Every structure is written in C-alpha cells, then in structure tokens.
Amino acid sequence: MGNFLEGRYRTCNTTGLPVCLDAQFFIKAHAVAAVVFFLIGAIAALLIALTRWSAVHLLPAMWFYRVLTLHGLNMLIFWIISFEIAILYFAGTSLLNSRLFSRKVAWVAYVLMVVGALMVDYIVLIGKGDVLMTSYPPLKAHPLFYLGIIFFAVGTLIAVFNFFATVYIARRDKTYEGSMPLVAYGALAAAIIAVVTLLHGATVMIPSFLWSLGLVEHIDAGWYRLVWWGLGHPSQQINVAAMVAVWYFMATLTTGAKPLNETVCRAAFVFYILFINLASAHHLLVDPGLNASWKIWNTSYAMYLAVLASMIHGFTVPASIEVAQRLKGFTRGIFNWLTSAPWGDPGFASIFLSIVIFGFIGGITGVTLGTEQINIIAHNTLRIPGHFHATVVGGTTLAFMGLTYYVVPLIFQRDFYFKKWARVQPYIFASGVVLLSLGMSFAGSYGVPRRHWDVNFTGAPLSAGFDAAAHFFLGVLGIGGILAFTGALIFIVLTVLAVFFGKSIAGQPFHGWQPAEKFKLSMEIFSRKKDEKFEQIAHKVPGTVVLVFVLLISFMVYYFANWKALADVWWVR
Amino acid sequence: MSIKSPESNWFKPPEGSERLWVGVALVWCMVMFLAMPYWHFKGKQNSTGESYAVTPAEFQKRVNRFVETNKVGEKNGIPVVEPSPGGDAYLMGQMWRWYPILKLKEGQTYRLHISSVDLQHGFSVLPININFQVLPGYDHVLTLTPTSKGIFQVICNEFCGIGHHLMTGQIIVE
Ligand code: HEM
Ligand SMILES: [Cu+2]
Numbered sequence A: 001m002g003n004f005l006e007g008r009y010r011t012c013n014t015t016g017l018p019v020c021l022d023a024q025f026f027i028k029a030h031a032v033a034a035v036v037f038f039l040i041g042a043i044a045a046l047l048i049a050l051t052r053w054s055a056v057h058l059l060p061a062m063w064f065y066r067v068l069t070l071h072g073l074n075m076l077i078f079w080i081i082s083f084e085i086a087i088l089y090f091a092g093t094s095l096l097n098s099r100l101f102s103r104k105v106a107w108v109a110y111v112l113m114v115v116g117a118l119m120v121d122y123i124v125l126i127g128k129g130d131v132l133m134t135s136y137p138p139l140k141a142h143p144l145f146y147l148g149i150i151f152f153a154v155g156t157l158i159a160v161f162n163f164f165a166t167v168y169i170a171r172r173d174k175t176y177e178g179s180m181p182l183v184a185y186g187a188l189a190a191a192i193i194a195v196v197t198l199l200h201g202a203t204v205m206i207p208s209f210l211w212s213l214g215l216v217e218h219i220d221a222g223w224y225r226l227v228w229w230g231l232g233h234p235s236q237q238i239n240v241a242a243m244v245a246v247w248y249f250m251a252t253l254t255t256g257a258k259p260l261n262e263t264v265c266r267a268a269f270v271f272y273i274l275f276i277n278l279a280s281a282h283h284l285l286v287d288p289g290l291n292a293s294w295k296i297w298n299t300s301y302a303m304y305l306a307v308l309a310s311m312i313h314g315f316t317v318p319a320s321i322e323v324a325q326r327l328k329g330f331t332r333g334i335f336n337w338l339t340s341a342p343w344g345d346p347g348f349a350s351i352f353l354s355i356v357i358f359g360f361i362g363g364i365t366g367v368t369l370g371t372e373q374i375n376i377i378a379h380n381t382l383r384i385p386g387h388f389h390a391t392v393v394g395g396t397t398l399a400f401m402g403l404t405y406y407v408v409p410l411i412f413q414r415d416f417y418f419k420k421w422a423r424v425q426p427y428i429f430a431s432g433v434v435l436l437s438l439g440m441s442f443a444g445s446y447g448v449p450r451r452h453w454d455v456n457f458t459g460a461p462l463s464a465g466f467d468a469a470a471h472f473f474l475g476v477l478g479i480g481g482i483l484a485f486t487g488a489l490i491f492i493v494l495t496v497l498a499v500f501f502g503k504s505i506a507g508q509p510f511h512g513w514q515p516a517e518k519f520k521l522s523m524e525i526f527s528r529k530k531d532e533k534f535e536q537i538a539h540k541v542p543g544t545v546v547l548v549f550v551l552l553i554s555f556m557v558y559y560f561a562n563w564k565a566l567a568d569v570w571w572v573r
Numbered sequence B: 001m002s003i004k005s006p007e008s009n010w011f012k013p014p015e016g017s018e019r020l021w022v023g024v025a026l027v028w029c030m031v032m033f034l035a036m037p038y039w040h041f042k043g044k045q046n047s048t049g050e051s052y053a054v055t056p057a058e059f060q061k062r063v064n065r066f067v068e069t070n071k072v073g074e075k076n077g078i079p080v081v082e083p084s085p086g087g088d089a090y091l092m093g094q095m096w097r098w099y100p101i102l103k104l105k106e107g108q109t110y111r112l113h114i115s116s117v118d119l120q121h122g123f124s125v126l127p128i129n130i131n132f133q134v135l136p137g138y139d140h141v142l143t144l145t146p147t148s149k150g151i152f153q154v155i156c157n158e159f160c161g162i163g164h165h166l167m168t169g170q171i172i173v174e
C-alpha cells in the first residue's frame, strides 16, 4: 500500500504507476535544469568541434580552452547529474509506490545545484576559470569556481539523501512487497556510488577552494590527481548504473521486456558498487609516484569484475527484449525479433543504439585504453575523448534522451509536436556521435593530443605536426560533431516546445510512439508469469548470443591489436 | 522485475545461454587481467611510475648542470645535449618548451628524468606516440631505450595555459 498524502498523488494513465506529485514537481524542475545545461554544453560542443577540425579552426586559443571548460562541466557534471537526480526521484517514488521523503530538502538540494552550476558557468565565461574541468593545480581558478562546484556537489548529496530517506520510508511503510524492482535497485546502486564519489569531491575541492583563497599554501599535483579522479572516474559509474537502469526501464516500457534472471542482474549492480571505486587509476596509469601493482590492480577494478558487470548487462538487456519479442510471436530465424522491434519509437531506438554504441565502441575502447601498459600509447591523446564520447554521450546521454521521450508525456503530461522529427532524432544523434568518436579515436592513434588548440604548432620554437591522415580524421570529428550537435538541437527544441507549449494530455493515456494495442500487448507480455514457456525461450536466445559473441570477437581483435602496437614502440620502464 | 517487484523465488543461478555468457565473459576478464602482470615481466614497455621528490628549483639546477657537462651543439638557440649511454638524461617541462634537445643512440638505455618547474605537462613523443605525465615536485624517471633512428618531436599533451600548443621539444636518435 502506498503511503501517499491525500490529494498529493495520481495514477499514470499510461503505465498505471503511481506518481507522487511532489516528486513530479522536482522531476520536472531537475529535468528542465538538465536540458538547459545540455543546451549550454551543446553550443560549446559545436564550437570546440569546429576548432578541433583543423581545416576550420574556428575559435581563438583563449576561447577554445574557455569553451572546452564550459563544455566539460555543463555536460559531464551539470546535465548528467541533474538528470540523474530526476531519475532517482522517479525511481524512489513511482517504482517503490512511495511519497517523496521531503519537499523542503528537495528545494534545498535544487537551489544549491542550480546556483552552484550558474556560479561556475559565470566564472568560466568571464575568463576567471580557464583551468578546464579538471582544474589541475598549480593551475588556479577564482575561488567562486571551486565554491560553485562545492555547492553543486553538496546539493547533489542532499538530493541523494532525500532519495535514501524515501527508500527508507517506503520500506518502513511496506509500500511494496518483497524485493524492490530492478530499476529502483539500479538507481540505488547509482546513488550509493554517488555518495562515495562526492566524498572524494569534497576531499579535493575544499582544500582547493582554501588554496585559491590563499589559506592553504600548497596542493600536491599528484595527490590532487589521485583524489580528483576518485571523484571523476567512479562518477562515470553512476552514469553507467543509471544508464543501465534506464535500459531496463525503457526495454519494459517499449517492448514489455523483463530480466531473465534477477539474481544475475542484481549481482551485476553490486559489482559496480564494490569495484568501481578503484577506478581513479585509469587516469594515472602513466603518472609518477604510483607503482605497477597498484596500477594493475586498480585499473582492472580488481580483476575486471566491474567490466564483467557491464558485459552481463549488455547481454541481459537485449536478451530480455528478445524473449519479450519472441513471446509476441516474432520467432522466425535468429533476428526476426530484432527487425520487428519498434524502431520508430524514439524511446526504443535510443536505448538500443545506446547499448550498441556503449558496448561496441565505448566498452571495448575503455577497457583497452585502461590497460596499464597500453595506456602509454593513449594517455592524453584524442583516443581518450574518443572513448568517453561513446560511453557518456552515445551511451548515457542517448539513453537519457530516450527516457525523456517518455518523461515529457508521462510526467509533464504534455504531447510532442513534430513527432516525425523525434523518431529520426536518435539516429541523427547516434550517427553523429559515432563519427565524432571514431574521428577522435583514429586521430588519437596518430598521437594527436586532446585538449589542444593547434595541432600544427604554429609559432612553436621547434616544429611539429601530423600527416594528412590525422587531419582527415579531425575532419571526421568535425563532421560528426556537426551531426551530433544537430541531433542534440532537435532533441532540445522538441523537448522545450513540448514542455512549455505542448498540448496537455493530463488524464489520457499516451500512445504517441506506438499504437495502443502494441503497448497493451507489451504490458501483457510483461505481466505474464515466468512460466515454462518463458523459461524455455529464455534459456535459448540465439540472436543475443550472436550479438554478444560478435562483440567479444571485436573486443579481442581490438585488444590484441593494441598490444601489438605497443610492442612496436621504444622500450621503456 | 524491472518496474515491479520480482516474484519471491527470484534467487537462482543463471541458466542456458546466460550462464554460458557469464562464464565466457569471466574467463575473458581473467585473461585481460593476467595480461598486465605478464607484460610487466615479459614486455618491453611498462609504466613503473618510478619517481622521487624534487623541488622545481632543485630540478632546474640539475638540468642546467646536465646541459653544461653534456652539451654537443645548438639548434635554434636551444642546446643539444648528448648523455652518455647508460647514464642519466634530463628533460625539463616549462611553459612553454621542453628543454634541452636530447641526442640519444639507438639501442642504448638511458635514465631519463622528467619534471616540471611550473604547471603539469604531458610528455608525448611523436610520431611513435609514447606518453607520460609530468608533474611539478616529481622527478619521473623513465628507463628508456630508443629502438628507431630519426628526429622525434616532443609535444605537450597536458593543458598548461594559453601557450600549450607552442610547447615542443626534440629527441634526436642516431
Ligand atoms: C553534442 C555533441 C558533442 C560534441 C560534438 C562534443 C565534442 C567534443 C569535443 C570536440 C571535445 C574536445 C576534445 C579535446 O579537444 O580534447 C569534447 C570534450 C569533452 N566532452 Fe564532448 N561533445 C559532445 C557531447 C558531450 C556530452 C553529452 C558529454 C557528457 C555527457 C561530453 C563530455 C565531454 C568531456 C568530459 C570532454 C572533455 C573536456 C576536457 O578535456 O576537459 N561531450 N567534446
Ligand atoms: Cu606543457
């Protein structure tokens, strides 16, 4: 039984899930803030992509680094985390059938986050924070830069606390029976990781703030990197956990999928929590002061158990879709279930493309570049942003876009205009991100540095430069960037139009992306007991097996090719 | 279940294809894990992180001494310095140059000390593409054996201010 306050909840007309109206208010607030930050980050993205495209070389040096700082912070921190708080509020209330713990706490968190982010953006734009997102000392920014980040982080911690308190009252009031739903479980995993990373953030940002005020004399560069990346890398695991939760959620909503084996899926989330906090090592593999065994143990998250977790989710999500589709009767051949999937539903298209890009590009490159020794031929080259634009953009951001196509009608209760554009948007964005990421990765394999204004080194005392192939791939980066920006802009425009000017659909079910009867069928498949027929199909998912083995083979080829490339460079110890 | 609580008997081991995949993935993870210690002992390219504390002023002194004793020429006004094979070589990262130009012999091994006297820098040798992090306060020692001849560019791949793209250097291998 829910514990909602009288008159402060409603039932979703589409999914039948309960919606706490207080949570709904803050979900909207955080989602709107997230999209605004995304817009800032996307404009910045276009400008820097057109600067890295060496034939265009748009911005002057100063503005390149300034806009790059703006891009990193608004995208990786403000957009992603704001959206994640919206997800936490949703998972804690609607999925657990509970009210939000506290409106007051939610307000405090929200104000801190927004004010903090605006402070940081202001300082960066007036040129007092040209230190890039990582603000490595001895580079120093204005004190308000650090304070803004601290505000944002504390706001996030408070919001996460509100989520934990919501889970607590849901358990106390027994609002749900048995174990919590998997998506809520994934959100809980993300929240736990968030606390750990934010504590790292506090450990490093508070001394930096004092240092910028002149109250602390010295910050050790190596120490800063170690702790900063304790914030920077594990927070990517928040994104992964949240993204995977969204995959499960959207797979259910768009195809009626449910996990084959709850134990496996839940264990995989636990692996994230247990092993990810070691990951600051990924950024320190060629740093001085840290020895090889430390690097090997930590970069592999203790024997790659967190990678195992991602490989598991990468199987279970498509497999659950395959089973649902087969139960609907799409049983012909190996891939009929996939070809007859709802590709015109932007919710489905987004998450499936997200799974593919995250797995095939992001995952494979990430593990390879994060291998202790291989990092020697990758560190701080464009291969690194090539990797993470496939995880956090092609993976997380695209999944969040897909979710937004359902959040707007179900939570804001507004209809979209120009639905055709929404249906193609995931494809435009995904192809842009793929080109962007491949352009970066290949340019990087020639040694082209990341965060670099001029790869022709014009005016340098000793000349340096790259051959035509590297410049060609910078062109691919540029064209991919334009395409990805276009996709991002379509998403933003459609969302803003719907949220602020869309027709209200309160009180009606939403079937804008798939016909009502298809949705009904999906929900029937979802609600079916796990009977013998289900188990029979679930034990044999040939399409997914083919997909994951193609993934594994690509993985092996890329991985060993990199060892080979490493073996060819100078000897070094 | 994803958006509903699971049936109460959900705790069970994986079966069928899922079990196969979990097993295969686990084996692959172990292979990748063991590859690193293997290469640490058998491979020729490793990142041991050997380093010693040094103040920027002290490091600068060592670099100057190194340049004085081993200088063999000049290029664009920058000293070209040839350390003795098996000996110590120094490279200083500074906004915005790598100092001095090094002249090494193919197949010889050097203990290359790299540090910064101001911000963080990134030691990146092109076109072979090897990269190491350079931090002020840390004397990062690379035991380096060039295995190919030529003139190699050293660039900076850690953001070090507005002149970051001007920061270049050279290693000549004969
Ligand atoms: C909309 C499409 C996007 C384009 C065209 C784009 C393009 C770029 C480019 C060209 C760079 C600079 C690479 C360099 O010089 O080192 C960059 C850096 C970066 N991007 Fe994106 N990006 C996009 C979306 C995103 C999103 C959605 C995120 C995060 C969720 C993101 C996170 C980052 C981060 C963290 C950096 C590194 C910043 C740094 O080095 O300090 N990007 N991006
Ligand atoms: Cu530099």
Ligand SMILES: [Cu+2]
Pocket: B121, B122, B156, B157, B158, B159, B160, B161, B164, B165, B167
């Ligand atoms: Cu630099």
